[in-house]
Amino acid sequence: MDKKISDKVINRLTLYHCILQDYINSGERFISSGQIASLLNIDDSQVRKDISILNNSGKSRIGYIVEELKTSIEKTLGFAKTKKAFIVGAGNLGMALAKYDNFTNYGLNIIALFDNDKNKIGSTINDKLVLDISKLPNLARENCVDIAILTVPGKFAQKTADYLVAADIKYIWNFTPTVLSVPKDVQVWNENLMGNFLQFTYNI
Protein backbone atom coordinates (compact mmCIF):
# COMPACT_ATOMS: atom_id res chain seq x y z
CA MET A 1 0.00 0.00 0.00
CA ASP A 2 1.74 3.11 -1.20
CA LYS A 3 0.30 6.19 0.40
CA LYS A 4 1.13 9.47 -1.29
CA ILE A 5 3.11 11.56 1.19
CA SER A 6 2.63 15.33 0.94
CA ASP A 7 5.51 17.66 0.10
CA LYS A 8 5.41 19.26 3.53
CA VAL A 9 5.69 15.90 5.29
CA ILE A 10 8.61 14.85 3.05
CA ASN A 11 10.31 18.13 3.89
CA ARG A 12 9.85 17.68 7.65
CA LEU A 13 10.89 14.01 7.60
CA THR A 14 14.14 15.04 5.89
CA LEU A 15 14.78 17.54 8.68
CA TYR A 16 14.03 14.89 11.33
CA HIS A 17 16.57 12.72 9.51
CA CYS A 18 19.24 15.46 9.84
CA ILE A 19 18.51 15.71 13.57
CA LEU A 20 18.73 11.94 13.99
CA GLN A 21 22.09 11.90 12.20
CA ASP A 22 23.37 14.55 14.63
CA TYR A 23 22.10 12.50 17.58
CA ILE A 24 23.90 9.42 16.25
CA ASN A 25 27.11 11.44 15.81
CA SER A 26 26.78 12.53 19.46
CA GLY A 27 26.26 8.94 20.61
CA GLU A 28 22.63 9.44 21.69
CA ARG A 29 20.37 6.37 21.51
CA PHE A 30 16.93 7.86 22.20
CA ILE A 31 15.01 10.94 21.14
CA SER A 32 11.55 12.28 22.03
CA SER A 33 9.08 13.96 19.68
CA GLY A 34 9.36 17.00 21.96
CA GLN A 35 13.12 17.26 21.35
CA ILE A 36 12.59 17.18 17.57
CA ALA A 37 9.70 19.67 17.79
CA SER A 38 11.72 22.09 19.90
CA LEU A 39 14.66 22.12 17.43
CA LEU A 40 12.33 22.90 14.52
CA ASN A 41 10.05 25.22 16.47
CA ILE A 42 6.96 23.21 15.54
CA ASP A 43 4.26 21.35 17.52
CA ASP A 44 5.03 18.12 19.28
CA SER A 45 1.75 16.70 17.94
CA GLN A 46 2.88 17.45 14.36
CA VAL A 47 6.06 15.46 14.86
CA ARG A 48 4.13 12.51 16.31
CA LYS A 49 1.64 12.61 13.43
CA ASP A 50 4.44 12.66 10.82
CA ILE A 51 6.23 9.78 12.50
CA SER A 52 3.00 7.77 12.71
CA ILE A 53 2.99 7.29 8.93
CA LEU A 54 6.28 5.37 9.07
CA ASN A 55 6.04 1.58 9.13
CA ASN A 56 8.27 1.20 12.17
CA SER A 57 8.74 4.31 14.27
CA GLY A 58 11.17 2.67 16.70
CA LYS A 59 9.01 3.77 19.61
CA SER A 60 10.10 2.52 23.02
CA ARG A 61 9.10 3.39 26.58
CA ILE A 62 11.87 5.99 26.89
CA GLY A 63 11.51 7.63 23.45
CA TYR A 64 12.13 6.71 19.83
CA ILE A 65 15.19 4.57 19.14
CA VAL A 66 17.30 6.94 17.04
CA GLU A 67 18.77 4.31 14.67
CA GLU A 68 15.40 2.66 14.01
CA LEU A 69 13.58 5.92 13.38
CA LYS A 70 16.34 7.03 11.00
CA THR A 71 16.24 3.76 9.03
CA SER A 72 12.48 3.94 8.87
CA ILE A 73 12.54 7.45 7.38
CA GLU A 74 15.13 6.27 4.84
CA LYS A 75 12.93 3.36 3.80
CA THR A 76 9.76 5.44 3.57
CA LEU A 77 11.38 8.22 1.53
CA GLY A 78 13.30 5.75 -0.64
CA PHE A 79 16.86 6.87 0.11
CA ALA A 80 18.09 3.44 -0.97
CA LYS A 81 16.62 3.91 -4.47
CA THR A 82 19.69 5.68 -5.86
CA LYS A 83 19.07 8.32 -8.51
CA LYS A 84 21.85 9.30 -10.88
CA ALA A 85 22.24 12.92 -11.88
CA PHE A 86 24.51 15.30 -13.76
CA ILE A 87 25.41 18.80 -12.61
CA VAL A 88 25.28 21.17 -15.58
CA GLY A 89 27.37 24.28 -14.92
CA ALA A 90 30.63 23.95 -12.95
CA GLY A 91 30.57 27.44 -11.42
CA ASN A 92 30.55 28.10 -7.67
CA LEU A 93 27.06 26.72 -7.15
CA GLY A 94 27.71 23.60 -9.23
CA MET A 95 30.94 23.02 -7.32
CA ALA A 96 29.22 23.57 -3.97
CA LEU A 97 26.60 20.96 -4.85
CA ALA A 98 29.26 18.54 -6.13
CA LYS A 99 31.03 18.86 -2.77
CA TYR A 100 27.86 18.27 -0.78
CA ASP A 101 28.55 14.72 0.37
CA ASN A 102 25.22 14.48 2.14
CA PHE A 103 23.54 13.91 -1.23
CA THR A 104 24.87 10.36 -1.35
CA ASN A 105 23.17 9.53 1.96
CA TYR A 106 19.88 10.59 0.43
CA GLY A 107 20.25 8.44 -2.66
CA LEU A 108 21.45 11.14 -5.03
CA ASN A 109 24.49 10.00 -6.96
CA ILE A 110 26.18 12.78 -8.91
CA ILE A 111 27.97 11.13 -11.81
CA ALA A 112 29.77 14.12 -13.34
CA LEU A 113 29.69 17.85 -13.97
CA PHE A 114 29.47 19.51 -17.37
CA ASP A 115 30.64 22.89 -18.57
CA ASN A 116 31.80 24.56 -21.79
CA ASP A 117 34.77 26.36 -20.17
CA LYS A 118 38.01 24.75 -21.42
CA ASN A 119 39.77 25.80 -18.19
CA LYS A 120 37.38 23.70 -16.14
CA ILE A 121 37.00 20.68 -18.43
CA GLY A 122 39.19 17.80 -17.27
CA SER A 123 39.42 18.96 -13.64
CA THR A 124 37.80 17.00 -10.80
CA ILE A 125 35.63 18.26 -7.96
CA ASN A 126 35.17 15.89 -5.06
CA ASP A 127 36.32 13.02 -7.32
CA LYS A 128 33.77 13.94 -9.99
CA LEU A 129 35.01 14.84 -13.46
CA VAL A 130 34.12 18.09 -15.21
CA LEU A 131 33.33 17.10 -18.80
CA ASP A 132 32.66 18.97 -22.03
CA ILE A 133 28.94 19.67 -22.30
CA SER A 134 28.97 18.19 -25.83
CA LYS A 135 29.60 14.76 -24.24
CA LEU A 136 26.42 14.92 -22.17
CA PRO A 137 23.90 13.39 -24.62
CA ASN A 138 25.92 10.20 -25.16
CA LEU A 139 26.85 9.83 -21.50
CA ALA A 140 23.26 10.37 -20.40
CA ARG A 141 22.08 7.54 -22.66
CA GLU A 142 24.96 5.18 -21.82
CA ASN A 143 24.52 5.68 -18.07
CA CYS A 144 20.72 6.01 -18.07
CA VAL A 145 20.87 9.44 -16.42
CA ASP A 146 17.68 11.46 -16.78
CA ILE A 147 18.13 14.01 -13.96
CA ALA A 148 20.08 17.25 -14.46
CA ILE A 149 20.92 19.81 -11.80
CA LEU A 150 21.02 23.12 -13.66
CA THR A 151 23.48 25.65 -12.23
CA VAL A 152 24.48 27.70 -15.29
CA PRO A 153 24.13 31.52 -15.26
CA GLY A 154 20.53 32.65 -15.77
CA LYS A 155 21.10 34.00 -19.27
CA PHE A 156 22.17 30.56 -20.55
CA ALA A 157 19.49 28.65 -18.67
CA GLN A 158 16.84 28.25 -21.40
CA LYS A 159 19.36 27.37 -24.13
CA THR A 160 20.97 24.78 -21.86
CA ALA A 161 17.58 23.37 -20.89
CA ASP A 162 16.71 22.94 -24.59
CA TYR A 163 19.97 21.03 -25.03
CA LEU A 164 19.17 18.81 -22.02
CA VAL A 165 15.66 18.09 -23.30
CA ALA A 166 17.11 17.06 -26.68
CA ALA A 167 19.40 14.69 -24.76
CA ASP A 168 16.35 12.96 -23.18
CA ILE A 169 16.80 14.49 -19.73
CA LYS A 170 13.37 14.19 -18.08
CA TYR A 171 13.90 15.94 -14.71
CA ILE A 172 15.57 19.32 -14.26
CA TRP A 173 16.38 20.64 -10.79
CA ASN A 174 16.59 24.31 -11.70
CA PHE A 175 18.84 26.52 -9.56
CA THR A 176 18.85 29.38 -12.08
CA PRO A 177 16.57 32.41 -11.65
CA THR A 178 14.98 31.66 -15.05
CA VAL A 179 11.63 29.95 -15.41
CA LEU A 180 12.23 27.31 -18.08
CA SER A 181 10.01 26.45 -20.99
CA VAL A 182 10.06 22.66 -21.50
CA PRO A 183 7.83 20.02 -23.15
CA LYS A 184 5.05 18.45 -21.07
CA ASP A 185 6.95 15.20 -20.45
CA VAL A 186 9.86 17.02 -18.75
CA GLN A 187 9.52 17.97 -15.09
CA VAL A 188 11.19 21.05 -13.63
CA TRP A 189 11.66 21.69 -9.93
CA ASN A 190 12.42 25.37 -9.38
CA GLU A 191 14.79 25.92 -6.49
CA ASN A 192 13.27 29.31 -6.03
CA LEU A 193 15.83 30.83 -3.65
CA MET A 194 14.35 34.31 -3.63
CA GLY A 195 10.85 32.94 -3.05
CA ASN A 196 12.20 31.04 -0.06
CA PHE A 197 13.96 34.11 1.25
CA LEU A 198 10.85 36.26 0.87
CA GLN A 199 8.74 33.70 2.72
CA PHE A 200 11.30 33.81 5.50
CA THR A 201 11.61 37.58 5.71
CA TYR A 202 8.09 38.62 4.72
CA ASN A 203 7.23 39.62 8.27
CA ILE A 204 10.55 41.26 9.23
Add this chain to the structure above:
Amino acid sequence: MDKKISDKVINRLTLYHCILQDYINSGERFISSGQIASLLNIDDSQVRKDISILNNSGKSRIGYIVEELKTSIEKTLGFAKTKKAFIVGAGNLGMALAKYDNFTNYGLNIIALFDNDKNKIGSTINDKLVLDISKLPNLARENCVDIAILTVPGKFAQKTADYLVAADIKYIWNFTPTVLSVPKDVQVWNENLMGNFLQFTYNI
Protein backbone atom coordinates in the same frame (compact mmCIF):
# COMPACT_ATOMS: atom_id res chain seq x y z
CA MET B 1 -5.23 46.50 5.37
CA ASP B 2 -2.38 44.02 5.45
CA LYS B 3 -3.52 40.57 4.45
CA LYS B 4 -1.19 37.73 5.39
CA ILE B 5 -0.04 36.07 2.17
CA SER B 6 0.62 32.34 2.36
CA ASP B 7 4.08 30.88 1.72
CA LYS B 8 2.88 29.10 -1.41
CA VAL B 9 1.50 32.30 -2.89
CA ILE B 10 4.72 34.20 -2.10
CA ASN B 11 6.65 31.44 -3.81
CA ARG B 12 4.49 31.52 -6.94
CA LEU B 13 4.47 35.33 -7.14
CA THR B 14 8.28 35.27 -7.12
CA LEU B 15 8.24 32.86 -10.05
CA TYR B 16 5.76 35.06 -11.92
CA HIS B 17 8.18 37.92 -11.27
CA CYS B 18 11.04 35.96 -12.92
CA ILE B 19 8.84 35.29 -15.95
CA LEU B 20 7.86 38.97 -16.19
CA GLN B 21 11.53 39.97 -16.06
CA ASP B 22 12.24 37.59 -18.96
CA TYR B 23 9.32 39.07 -20.92
CA ILE B 24 10.67 42.58 -20.33
CA ASN B 25 14.13 41.47 -21.47
CA SER B 26 12.53 40.14 -24.67
CA GLY B 27 10.64 43.38 -25.24
CA GLU B 28 7.17 41.90 -24.65
CA ARG B 29 4.54 44.29 -23.29
CA PHE B 30 1.65 41.94 -22.50
CA ILE B 31 1.25 38.52 -20.88
CA SER B 32 -1.76 36.31 -20.23
CA SER B 33 -2.43 34.19 -17.15
CA GLY B 34 -2.40 31.20 -19.51
CA GLN B 35 1.16 31.95 -20.63
CA ILE B 36 2.35 32.12 -17.02
CA ALA B 37 0.40 28.97 -16.09
CA SER B 38 1.83 27.02 -19.01
CA LEU B 39 5.45 27.88 -18.11
CA LEU B 40 4.94 26.72 -14.53
CA ASN B 41 2.71 23.77 -15.42
CA ILE B 42 -0.04 24.97 -13.09
CA ASP B 43 -3.70 25.94 -13.54
CA ASP B 44 -4.64 29.15 -15.26
CA SER B 45 -7.25 29.77 -12.53
CA GLN B 46 -4.52 29.53 -9.88
CA VAL B 47 -2.52 32.27 -11.60
CA ARG B 48 -5.57 34.52 -11.87
CA LYS B 49 -6.41 33.95 -8.21
CA ASP B 50 -2.86 34.80 -7.09
CA ILE B 51 -2.79 37.93 -9.22
CA SER B 52 -6.19 39.02 -7.86
CA ILE B 53 -4.66 39.71 -4.43
CA LEU B 54 -2.38 42.39 -5.90
CA ASN B 55 -3.58 45.99 -5.62
CA ASN B 56 -3.08 46.75 -9.29
CA SER B 57 -2.84 43.74 -11.55
CA GLY B 58 -2.23 45.78 -14.70
CA LYS B 59 -5.08 43.98 -16.42
CA SER B 60 -5.97 45.27 -19.89
CA ARG B 61 -8.16 43.95 -22.68
CA ILE B 62 -5.27 42.15 -24.34
CA GLY B 63 -3.64 40.70 -21.22
CA TYR B 64 -1.74 41.95 -18.21
CA ILE B 65 0.66 44.84 -18.79
CA VAL B 66 4.01 43.23 -18.00
CA GLU B 67 5.64 46.29 -16.36
CA GLU B 68 2.61 47.06 -14.18
CA LEU B 69 2.16 43.49 -13.02
CA LYS B 70 5.85 43.28 -12.17
CA THR B 71 5.80 46.51 -10.16
CA SER B 72 2.68 45.38 -8.37
CA ILE B 73 4.29 42.10 -7.28
CA GLU B 74 7.32 44.05 -6.06
CA LYS B 75 5.14 46.36 -3.99
CA THR B 76 3.07 43.55 -2.53
CA LEU B 77 6.06 41.41 -1.57
CA GLY B 78 8.03 44.40 -0.31
CA PHE B 79 11.06 44.19 -2.63
CA ALA B 80 11.70 47.87 -1.97
CA LYS B 81 12.10 47.23 1.76
CA THR B 82 15.80 46.42 1.54
CA LYS B 83 17.13 43.89 4.02
CA LYS B 84 20.82 43.80 4.87
CA ALA B 85 22.52 40.45 5.38
CA PHE B 86 25.91 38.85 5.93
CA ILE B 87 27.06 35.63 4.28
CA VAL B 88 28.86 33.50 6.85
CA GLY B 89 31.17 31.00 5.16
CA ALA B 90 33.02 32.03 1.98
CA GLY B 91 33.19 28.55 0.41
CA ASN B 92 31.71 27.70 -2.98
CA LEU B 93 28.12 28.10 -1.82
CA GLY B 94 28.78 31.40 -0.05
CA MET B 95 30.59 32.66 -3.15
CA ALA B 96 27.78 31.50 -5.44
CA LEU B 97 25.24 33.40 -3.34
CA ALA B 98 27.47 36.50 -3.22
CA LYS B 99 27.60 36.43 -7.02
CA TYR B 100 23.85 36.06 -7.36
CA ASP B 101 23.02 39.60 -8.50
CA ASN B 102 19.30 38.86 -8.59
CA PHE B 103 19.21 39.19 -4.81
CA THR B 104 19.47 42.97 -5.06
CA ASN B 105 16.33 43.12 -7.22
CA TYR B 106 14.46 41.35 -4.46
CA GLY B 107 15.60 43.71 -1.73
CA LEU B 108 18.37 41.55 -0.30
CA ASN B 109 21.54 43.56 0.16
CA ILE B 110 24.56 41.42 0.98
CA ILE B 111 26.96 43.65 2.90
CA ALA B 112 29.94 41.33 3.31
CA LEU B 113 31.11 37.73 3.66
CA PHE B 114 32.84 36.27 6.71
CA ASP B 115 35.25 33.39 7.06
CA ASN B 116 38.08 32.25 9.33
CA ASP B 117 40.38 31.20 6.48
CA LYS B 118 43.32 33.63 6.26
CA ASN B 119 43.67 32.90 2.52
CA LYS B 120 40.17 34.18 1.88
CA ILE B 121 40.08 37.14 4.27
CA GLY B 122 40.71 40.41 2.42
CA SER B 123 39.61 39.14 -0.97
CA THR B 124 36.48 40.42 -2.69
CA ILE B 125 33.69 38.50 -4.35
CA ASN B 126 31.40 40.50 -6.60
CA ASP B 127 32.64 43.69 -4.91
CA LYS B 128 31.86 42.33 -1.46
CA LEU B 129 34.70 41.98 1.05
CA VAL B 130 35.52 38.73 2.82
CA LEU B 131 36.18 39.67 6.44
CA ASP B 132 37.50 37.90 9.50
CA ILE B 133 34.60 36.29 11.36
CA SER B 134 35.82 37.93 14.57
CA LYS B 135 34.78 41.29 13.10
CA LEU B 136 31.15 40.21 12.63
CA PRO B 137 29.68 41.19 16.03
CA ASN B 138 30.83 44.81 15.81
CA LEU B 139 29.92 45.20 12.15
CA ALA B 140 26.49 43.69 12.72
CA ARG B 141 25.75 46.26 15.43
CA GLU B 142 27.26 49.22 13.56
CA ASN B 143 25.34 48.40 10.36
CA CYS B 144 22.15 47.11 12.01
CA VAL B 145 22.44 43.75 10.25
CA ASP B 146 20.39 40.99 11.86
CA ILE B 147 20.18 38.48 8.98
CA ALA B 148 22.91 35.90 8.38
CA ILE B 149 23.11 33.46 5.48
CA LEU B 150 24.88 30.42 6.89
CA THR B 151 27.01 28.52 4.37
CA VAL B 152 29.74 26.98 6.55
CA PRO B 153 30.41 23.21 6.45
CA GLY B 154 27.81 21.24 8.42
CA LYS B 155 30.19 20.28 11.20
CA PHE B 156 30.81 23.94 12.10
CA ALA B 157 27.17 24.99 11.72
CA GLN B 158 26.01 24.85 15.35
CA LYS B 159 29.14 26.50 16.74
CA THR B 160 28.87 29.29 14.16
CA ALA B 161 25.16 29.72 14.86
CA ASP B 162 25.93 30.13 18.59
CA TYR B 163 28.43 32.84 17.67
CA LEU B 164 25.86 34.60 15.46
CA VAL B 165 23.22 34.46 18.19
CA ALA B 166 25.69 36.03 20.65
CA ALA B 167 26.20 38.80 18.07
CA ASP B 168 22.44 39.57 18.11
CA ILE B 169 21.70 38.02 14.72
CA LYS B 170 17.95 37.33 14.76
CA TYR B 171 17.37 35.58 11.41
CA ILE B 172 19.48 32.73 10.07
CA TRP B 173 18.98 31.44 6.51
CA ASN B 174 20.50 28.02 7.01
CA PHE B 175 22.06 26.32 3.97
CA THR B 176 23.92 23.73 6.06
CA PRO B 177 22.54 20.20 6.48
CA THR B 178 22.48 20.71 10.28
CA VAL B 179 19.30 21.53 12.18
CA LEU B 180 20.33 24.39 14.46
CA SER B 181 19.47 24.82 18.10
CA VAL B 182 18.77 28.52 18.77
CA PRO B 183 16.90 30.60 21.38
CA LYS B 184 13.18 31.26 20.86
CA ASP B 185 13.73 34.85 19.66
CA VAL B 186 15.94 33.75 16.74
CA GLN B 187 14.27 32.51 13.55
CA VAL B 188 15.86 29.90 11.32
CA TRP B 189 14.80 29.16 7.75
CA ASN B 190 16.17 25.79 6.72
CA GLU B 191 17.08 25.69 3.05
CA ASN B 192 16.44 21.99 3.10
CA LEU B 193 17.99 21.05 -0.25
CA MET B 194 17.61 17.32 0.17
CA GLY B 195 14.00 17.70 1.27
CA ASN B 196 13.32 19.68 -1.89
CA PHE B 197 15.08 17.09 -4.02
CA LEU B 198 13.12 14.24 -2.44
CA GLN B 199 9.83 16.06 -3.02
CA PHE B 200 10.83 16.44 -6.64
CA THR B 201 11.99 12.87 -7.20
CA TYR B 202 9.65 11.02 -4.82
CA ASN B 203 7.62 9.63 -7.69
CA ILE B 204 10.47 8.82 -10.10
